[in-house]
Amino acid sequence: MKIATFNINGVKARIEALTAWLAEATPDVALLQEIKSVDEGFPRAELEDLGYQVETHGQKGFNGVAILSRLRLEDVTRGLPGDAEDVQARWIEATVTGRRAVRLCGLYLPNGNPAPGPKFDYKLAWMERMQARAAALLATEEPVVFAGDYNVIPTPRDAAHPEQWVEDALYRPETRAAFRRLCALGLTDAIRMRHPEAALYTFWDYQGLSWERNNGIRIDHLLLSPQAADLMTDCGIDSQVRGGAKPSDHVPVWIELDA
């Protein structure tokens, strides 16, 4: 079972790039972030025509997450528990069953800039809520995958120029500490399990010739429960997508599970 995460930065602007990547990469499941669309505006038919079940959690203008799956999705839930006042569409869950059932969490973690400030406070509070949800899911001892745009640069190795990020909400000590607390629950960073030392990135800014200069950061992650980590046979980053036509500023990251 191939599971990918992709921040597509606007699903309507990206539908051609998205369908081209799906045809090439053929993931069984794609977790999308920043669809920037309400549910009614999502280009559902184009993706259903490729054989995908489509589950969306949209919002007008900003944010928004979705799951595409060629295998049947069940028990779909929308929204991160823990704050009834939070209207931002950043979390969706579903169970996908191949030879085994896997619980999927698709997430778009808040950016948090400028820091300090209310947006940074929201980011840290959101990470605390994710901590609670992850702990609850880990207690099931089932395979669980937490995939998405974390807006977290975990270590200096995850940025081409870490010194440029020291004041940024993606790299501040509080952010990195919250990410480490998540990992300390027993989650495994799929890419780092397979490639502990490599300079690998998933985002290159549109500005300043970042792609041409490989001035990237690694902020899109798949964190695996112990039972999911046991099933992983491969993983990768489709960085070539960043060089394609009308690209997102993020690229897909994927895992293969023996499930």
Add this chain to the structure above:
DNA sequence: ATGGTAGCGGTGCTA
């Protein structure tokens, strides 16, 4: 060097 790019939606915000 106080800019620069992109999406959404129809202005300024978000990233």
